[in-house]
Amino acid sequence: LAVRHLYVGDDFCFGKNRGGNFDTLVQSGLVHGFEVENLHTIADEEGRFSSTRIRQHLSEGDFAGAEVCLGRAYRMCGRVAHGHKQGRSIGYPTINIELKRNKSPLMGVYAVRVYGLTEDGSALNGAASIGNRPVVENDDHYLLEVFIFDFDREIYGEHVQVEFVSFIRPEMDFESFQALKSRIDEDARKALEILSV
Known part of the structure; x- marks a missing residue:
């Protein structure tokens, strides 16, 4: 990896049974020619800032x-990929971003607000779904699908950033595409209400 400088948190551990720590890295750095810097804990009244707290x-x-x-x-963030175009058939064309991760937070x-598609850098409002598409595919790979309000442009391959504003509902199973469409109509209305505030 050709590491020259390594930053780790003050509670960082690694290796078998978490036997390695900051001091282990410092010693290894002396031998292998890299520096290690301790990033001390940052906290507020709720506790320390950590990836666990963010995921929570x-x-x-x-x-x-x-x-x-x-x-x-x-x-x-991710690149817009081709999907099955089934959202288009019910009036909700989506941009699709495959999430290359084992589990989505x-x-x-x-x-949501979508960035990366306007010349001035402004956001576009939308409604997003993250899940395994139980009505369509019933698989275990995660997909981020975003319907952008008042937007109609081919953007395959473009890089976008999707900013999450508010939770609307959990992923659900639907008996039919008509039931799904009715619920998406309601989701879109809620998203517009939230984003227009």
């Missing part, structure tokens, strides 16, 4: 809490 905020739909820890709004439907 996200799983609870507490995007304000996640933003406090991150110092910015939570976003997922978010599942369900959200009001």
Whole structure:
């Protein structure tokens, strides 16, 4: 990896039974020619800022809490990929971003803002679904699908950032595409209400 400088948290451990720590890295750095810097814990009245705390905020739909820890709004990024175009058939064409991860910190439907598609860098409002598409495919790979309001442009291959504003509902199973469409109509209305505030 040609590491020259390594930053780790003050509670960092690694290796078998978490036997390695900051001091182990410092000793290894002396031998292998890299420096190690300890990033001391940052905390507020709720406790230390950590990836565990951020994931907890996200799983609870507490995007304000996640933003406090991150110092910015939570976003997922990726390239727009071709999908099955089934959303288009019910009036909700989506941009599709495959999430290359074992588990998503978010599942369900959200009001979102999409960045990366306007010349001036402004956001586009949308409604997003993250899940395994139980009505369509029933598989275990995660997909982020975003319907962007008042948007109609081919953007395959473009890189976008999706900022999560508010949780709307959990992922659900539907008996038919008509039942799914009715629920998406309701989700879209809720997302517009949230984003217009």
